[in-house]
Amino acid sequence: MNETELLRRMRSQVPLHDPDELALAIGWRPEEPPSRSRPRVVLRRLLVGAPVTAVLVAVALAVTALPPGNATSYANAAIDVRQEGGEWVARIKDPLADYQKYAEAFGAVGLNVELQLVPASPTRVGDLVLAAGTPPSGEFGGGLEPEGCRAGQPGCHLTFRVPVGFEGRVRAQLGRPAAHGERYQAAAHATDAGEMLEGVQVEDRSVRQVLGEIRRRGLEVVFQQVRADPGNPEINFIDGKKGLFHLSYEPVAPDAVGRDWLVWAAEPQSEGVIRLLVTPEPLRPSTPTPGETSAPRD
Numbered sequence: 357m358n359e360t361e362l363l364r365r366m367r368s369q370v371p372l373h374d375p376d377e378l379a380l381a382i383g384w385r386p387e388e389p390p391s392r393s394r395p396r397v398v399l400r401r402l403l404v405g406a407p408v409t410a411v412l413v414a415v416a417l418a419v420t421a422l423p424p425g426n427a428t429s430y431a432n433a434a435i436d437v438r439q440e441g442g443e444w445v446a447r448i449k450d451p452l453a454d455y456q457k458y459a460e461a462f463g464a465v466g467l468n469v470e471l472q473l474v475p476a477s478p479t480r481v482g483d484l485v486l487a488a489g490t491p492p493s494g495e496f497g498g499g500l501e502p503e504g505c506r507a508g509q510p511g512c513h514l515t516f517r518v519p520v521g522f523e524g525r526v527r528a529q530l531g532r533p534a535a536h537g538e539r540y541q542a543a544a545h546a547t548d549a550g551e552m553l554e555g556v557q558v559e560d561r562s563v564r565q566v567l568g569e570i571r572r573r574g575l576e577v578v579f580q581q582v583r584a585d586p587g588n589p590e591i592n593f594i595d596g597k598k599g600l601f602h603l604s605y606e607p608v609a610p611d612a613v614g615r616d617w618l619v620w621a622a623e624p625q626s627e628g629v630i631r632l633l634v635t636p637e638p639l640r641p642s643t644p645t646p647g648e649t650s651a652p653r654d
Contacts, residue, residue, distance in 0.1 A: 430464035437461045439520060447501065448473065448514040451532040468525040471516055474541035476531025477624040479550040481507050482514055485529040485542040495519065498530045507533045539626050546622035546630050553630065558622045563634055564615040566622065576629045581608040582620045584639050599641030605633065 429438035434453030437446045444467060446458070451473045462469040474485060484498035497517040505512035516530055531542040546553040552575055558566050570577050585604035593601040613634055620633040 427465050430461045432457055432461055434458060435461045437465055437467075439465070442520050444518040444520060444522075446471070446516040446518070448516070448530070448532075451507075451514060467518060467522065469516075469518060470525070470527045472527075472529045473514070473532040474529050475534030475538045476542040477534070477540045477544050477551060479544045479548055480531040480540075480542040481533055483531045483542060484516070485531055486527070496526065496528065498528075534627060536627050540624060543624045546624045552624055552628075553622055556622075558619045558632075560638075561619050562615065563613055563617045563619060563632065566619045566632065567615075570630055570632075574628075577610075578625060578629060578631050579608045579610060579613050580605045580631060580633050581613075582633045582635045582639065584642075586642065600643040601639065602642050603639070608634070 429436070431437070431449075434450040434457035435446055435448055437444060439445075444462075444465060446461070446469075448458075450457075455470065455472055458471045459469065462471070476483065476485070482498055482500040484496060496519070497515075499515050499517075500507060501513050501515045502511075507514060514530055514532060516528065518526065529542070534540055544551055547556050547558060548554065552573065553569065556566075556569050558569075567577065583604050583606075585602045588602040588604060590602070593603050614636060617634045617636050618638060620635050620639070623631045623633065625631040
């Protein structure tokens with residue numbers, strides 16, 4: 357399955373919302389639209405004694421005839437892109453805008469960038485989820501500006517950075533705030549700082565113990581069963597202490613999960629909902645870490 361098809365499938369799982377309703381849900385408020393959407397060009401001072409009228413006419417013609425990609429900045433209602441030092445800095449003004457609005461702005465400054473904003477758990481907002489493309493120097497980057505601000509606050513922007521000199525095509529995803537009920541497409545571990553189970557130890561504890569922690573926080577839970585899958589040709593889980601694993605995952609009904617089962621991991625699924633990955637018995641790594649045993653732990 358190629359990336360485009362994967363993204364299409366992921367997006368198809370997200371419930372549709374009215375755009376205005378979704379904007380309110382994630383705390384976004386539109387900014388005043390810029391007075392102009394054409395590329396802004398810095399003009400040098402006119403030479404003293406030059407025929408002013410003739411020069412102004414010539415400048416107007418030059419700006420009108422400016423080919424796409426020669427601008428150093430461009431803005432529309434959705435995004436502002438400008439060159440700052442060795443980077444192109446894109447500041448997102450409308451995280452729910454049609455992706456073509458972003459492409460329009462990047463194209464105006466000579467960049468072939470396909471940027472998508474995807475719903476993310478709190479600590480992944482502003483993170484660069486995917487970037488396919490190899491710049492000649494420097495790195496792509498995402499973030500929030502100013503640093504430490506919270507998305508949705510006045511003056512806080514999601515940003516995306518591209519090295520000056522990049523001439524290829526890049527496809528990127530940037531995490532944005534999710535509305536209530538909107539499934540995350542980018543998520544941290546549920547126990548990370550700033551997430552719903554911050555600081556809670558879940559791995560290798562019983563389902564009964566972890567459910568107690570979840571209920572104390574007023575959260576909902578869904579389950580996935582994790583199985584060793586030797587037939588899977590790809591290693592899809594790496595644990596620095598235990599080793600390499602070939603695993604498969606499938607949804608399982610709550611009443612089919614034993615309270616003495618073990619929790620493999622906890623993931624945020626959407627606002628207020630935790631997904632517990634569970635197994636009835638300890639899983640053996642396909643390739644144990646050197647010095648470790650592959651025998652299951654009691």
